[in-house]
Amino acid sequence: MADRLAHLQLAQIVHRRRAIILFEGWDACGKRSAVRGLAGAWDPCAFATHCLSAPDQDRHWLAAYWSCLPGAGTSSLFHGSWYRYVADERLAGRLADKAWARRCDEINEFEAQQRDHGTLIVKLFFHVTAEVQARRIAKRDADPWRRWLAPSGDRRGQPTRELRQATWTDLLSHTDTRWAPWTLIDANGQDAGAEAALGAIIGAFEKNIPLDPPAEADKVVPIGQQKAG
Numbered sequence: 001m002a003d004r005l006a007h008l009q010l011a012q013i014v015h016r017r018r019a020i021i022l023f024e025g026w027d028a029c030g031k032r033s034a035v036r037g038l039a040g041a042w043d044p045c046a047f048a049t050h051c052l053s054a055p056d057q058d059r060h061w062l063a064a065y066w067s068c069l070p071g072a073g074t075s076s077l078f079h080g081s082w083y084r085y086v087a088d089e090r091l092a093g094r095l096a097d098k099a100w101a102r103r104c105d106e107i108n109e110f111e112a113q114q115r116d117h118g119t120l121i122v123k124l125f126f127h128v129t130a131e132v133q134a135r136r137i138a139k140r141d142a143d144p145w146r147r148w149l150a151p152s153g154d155r156r157g158q159p160t161r162e163l164r165q166a167t168w169t170d171l172l173s174h175t176d177t178r179w180a181p182w183t184l185i186d187a188n189g190q191d192a193g194a195e196a197a198l199g200a201i202i203g204a205f206e207k208n209i210p211l212d213p214p215a216e217a218d219k220v221v222p223i224g225q226q227k228a229g
Contacts, residue, residue, distance in 0.1 A: 005041035025126025028136035
């Protein structure tokens with residue numbers, strides 16, 4: 001699988017294609033494992049990983065993500081994305097129904113613009129059962145190093161899983177478009193979930209990236225000499 005991913009990235013670089021890959025899902029669902037698997041197979045010079053917190057309130061809420069969009073021949077990986085921000089705002093009670101619907105429309109328009117610009121968008125949602133999630137969070141909380149890396153804190157007063165699931169189900173249903181569809185990843189088995197995610201990325205790249213070298217291969221410009229596109 002790693003060799004296949006490396007070859008597909010090479011094809012992406014040579015053909016100067018852009019890609020956005022989103023890793024979303026429940027807390028403790030194995031998103032980082034999938035990101036590590038992809039990062040381990042790819043040339044680090046041709047992708048960047050973004051883990052953004054709340055956007056700057058003085059700018060349009062999508063502005064922080066605009067600055068992270070990929071250039072020609074590169075990929076942008078988002079561990080948490082505009083979806084995470086919108087879902088958290090909804091759960092915090094800061095988005096009424098009208099504003100929520102408007103945010104969904106803005107996301108769809110934003111992603112359509114990227115596809116119109118030739119950018120491949122791969123959206124992965126990692127799903128685990130409540131029991132698996134609780135077990136993983138307990139294991140994480142018992143490790144003093146991992147607890148500091150991803151503190152869970154006092155969960156009293158936090159939205160229930162049922163409310164989170166309803167929010168995400170609504171969000172995914174309104175943003176599952178033909179130009180940027182969602183792929184649901186069964187992550188109850190962490191290794192199997194990571195493999196399924198990488199398999200979905202392989203499938204998307206094979207469908208959208210030319211797999212043969214350019215006809216005039218001797219005229220291909222090395223990536224370090226390419227102009228930003």
